[in-house]
């Protein structure tokens with residue numbers, strides 16, 4: 001087991017390598033950003049901000065109710081306001097919602113906060129993970145339609161196609177991340193360890209345009 005002292009050494013080695021001491025997690029809907037982001041914060045001993053959670057906290061209601069009451073534009077406005085408010089933040093893993101990168105202003109703000117890591121989990125893997133999780137589907141307004149499909153195989157097919165379609169709209173943005181990794185068939189803990197190693201091994205792609 002890693003001692004506290006060696007953990008701190010790893011942490012400061014990572015943070016010294018980053019011009020701004022945060023790590024930003026982006027990626028498609030339900031790709032595991034929150035789960036992996038919390039694990040990453042643990043291994044790097046950083047704080048965590050999950051932007052979706054912040055939106056819910058400030059609005060005092062869940063995301064699906066914000067979509068229902070204020071539409072997607074209302075949700076996106078709240079998302080942009082939260083991202084803007086993060087400007088002074090340091091020493092955090094910042095977990096985004098999948099669509100947070102769609103607005104230029106958000107992408108630019110996030111890019112100034114630290115290196116962006118794209119969790120590029122394949123749509124088929126996400127669909128496999130979610131297909132029987134009704135609660136996970138219902139709380140994501142852009143996937144909630146899937147619960148109406150009773151046949152498991154058909155539902156999984158629908159989810160894969162829907163996730164692929166959303167990815168095609170957003171891919172150009174995710175491709176601007178400094179670090180990309182795909183974590184299929186591994187635990188979130190292992191995935192977080194991969195990210196830590198990639199940060200330590202200087203696997204950041206500095207040529208990416210923001």
Ligand SMILES: Nc1ncnc2c1ncn2[C@@H]1O[C@H](COP(=O)(O)OP(=O)(O)OP(=O)(O)O)[C@@H](O)[C@H]1O
Pocket residue numbers: 027028029030031032033034035036052096097098129133136140183186187188191
């Ligand atoms: N490595 C993994 N292996 C298996 N299941 C996982 C893994 N990572 C995440 N999951 C599961 O996938 C589902 C979605 O994960 P999570 O909420 O972290 O995704 P997200 O990218 O934050 O979603 P959103 O786009 O809605 O913010 C959860 O049920 C979670 O338990």
Ligand SMILES: O=C(O)C1=C[C@@H](O)[C@@H](O)[C@H](O)C1
Pocket residue numbers: 028029030052063096097098099100139140141142166
């Ligand atoms: O794919 C999306 O646009 C979304 C993903 C979630 O993280 C939430 O931000 C919300 O459900 C919208």
Ligand SMILES: [Mg+2]
Pocket residue numbers: 033034035050052095096097
């Ligand atoms: Mg999330």
